Amino acid sequence: DAGITQSPRHKVTETGTPVTLRCHQTENHRYMYWYRQDPGHGLRLIHYSYGVKDTDKGEVSDGYSVSRSKTEDFLLTLESATSSQTSVYFCAISESFEPSDGYTFGSGTRLTVV
Amino acid sequence: GQQLNQSPQSMFIQEGEDVSMNCTSSSIFNTWLWYKQDPGEGPVLLIALYKAGELTSNGRLTAQFGITRKDSFLNISASIPSDVGIYFCARMNYGGSQGNLIFGKGTKLSVKP
Numbered sequence: 001d002a003g004i005t006q007s008p009r010h011k012v013t014e015t016g017t018p019v020t021l022r023c024h025q026t027e028n029h030r031y032m033y034w035y036r037q038d039p040g041h042g043l044r045l046i047h048y049s050y051g052v053k054d055t056d057k058g059e060v061s062d063g064y065s066v067s068r069s070k071t072e073d074f075l076l077t078l079e080s081a082t083s084s085q086t087s088v089y090f091c092a093i094s095e096s097f098e099p100s101d102g103y104t105f106g107s108g109t110r111l112t113v114v
Numbered sequence: 115g116q117q118l119n120q121s122p123q124s125m126f127i128q129e130g131e132d133v134s135m136n137c138t139s140s141s142i143f144n145t146w147l148w149y150k151q152d153p154g155e156g157p158v159l160l161i162a163l164y165k166a167g168e169l170t171s172n173g174r175l176t177a178q179f180g181i182t183r184k185d186s187f188l189n190i191s192a193s194i195p196s197d198v199g200i201y202f203c204a205r206m207n208y209g210g211s212q213g214n215l216i217f218g219k220g221t222k223l224s225v226k227p
Contacts (some may be wrong), residue, residue, distance in 0.1 A: 033214060042120075042202060042219035043157070058214065090156050097213060098206065102147050105156030 003027045006091050006106040013113055019078040021109050023091030025071075032074040033092040033103065034058075034066065043090065049074055050097075081113045118203055118218035126226040127197065133190040135221040137203030142183035147204040147215070148175075157202055161188070198223050 003026035013019050023032060033048040035058075045058030047066040055066050063085060065077045078085055088110050092103035119138045127133055137146070145164055149157035161172050163179035163186060170177055176189045190197055200220040207216040 035217075040219065043217040045214055045216070048214050059216075092156070092215075098145075102149070102159035102162060102204070103215060105158070107154070107156050 004091060004093055004104055004106045006089075006109050008109060009107065010110045011112070013081050013111070015082060015113055016080050019081050019111065021076045021089055021091075021111070023074045023076070023093075023106060025074075025093045027093060027095070027104075028071060029093040029095045030071075031094040031097070032068065033094075034064075034074065034076045035090045035092065036060065036087040037090060037108070038087050046076065046089075078111075081111075083113050085111065086113045087111060118205060118216060120201075120203055120218035120221050122221060123219070124222040124224065126224050127193045128226045129194060131193050133193050133197070133223065134187065135189075135201060136185060136187045137218050138185040139205070140184065143205045144183070145206050146177070146179050146186040148177050148186070148188050149202040149204060149217075151200045151202065151220075153199065157200075160201075193223075195225060198225055 005024045034046040035043045044060045049055045049068040067075045091106040094103045148160045151157040161177040166183045168179040174191045178187045203218045204215045
């Protein structure tokens with residue numbers, strides 16, 4: 001396995017509550033990414049990180065924040081969860097800026113906001 | 115220009131059939147990647163293409179980088195039940211502080227009832 005773990009794997013939360021998803025890697029890769037997957041939309045980038053404390057927004061960043069205080073952990077926070085944020089969230093890692101072998105993905109976190 | 119259009123959106127396969135899918139864009143690219151996602155798992159890289167016209171195989175899978183650099187094709191020969199899943203094409207997007215991967219919406223392969 002590539003050494004990437006997402007937690008929790010499943011979560012149900014109420015509208016308006018804060019939620020934090022964690023991505024942990026043991027590969028010492030510089031780049032980490034958060035995607036969400038929804039039917040009919042494929043995978044869309046939320047935020048990504050290119051180093052400790054270095055992050056940038058992706059295509060669908062509204063309502064999400066991220067933090068990377070150490071190489072191995074990349075946290076995704078929903079400050080006030082909404083039903084539209086019900087989705088499957090995937091973390092990915094890569095060693096280089098132009099990954100010749102693509103990204104390595106975690107197994108996903110299924111989040112339901114009720 | 116950033117969107118990737120995958121077709122078909124879904125298809126049913128019978129064991130032993132050959133399968134074809136493609137991905138197109140209005141912009142030209144230098145890299146095409148094909149991923150497969152099994153149910154309940156994250157996507158896994160199948161094939162990466164780097165040159166226009168390039169044809170690359172991975173077992174029963176063959177992918178081609180279109181000569182116009184705006185499209186790519188993935189073929190699966192003699193399909194088997196474990197081929198079911200969602201297939202994504204992806205390309206590099208350069209913007210913001212760094213690059214990242216942009217994915218198509220996927221082609222879902224299911225087994226014919």
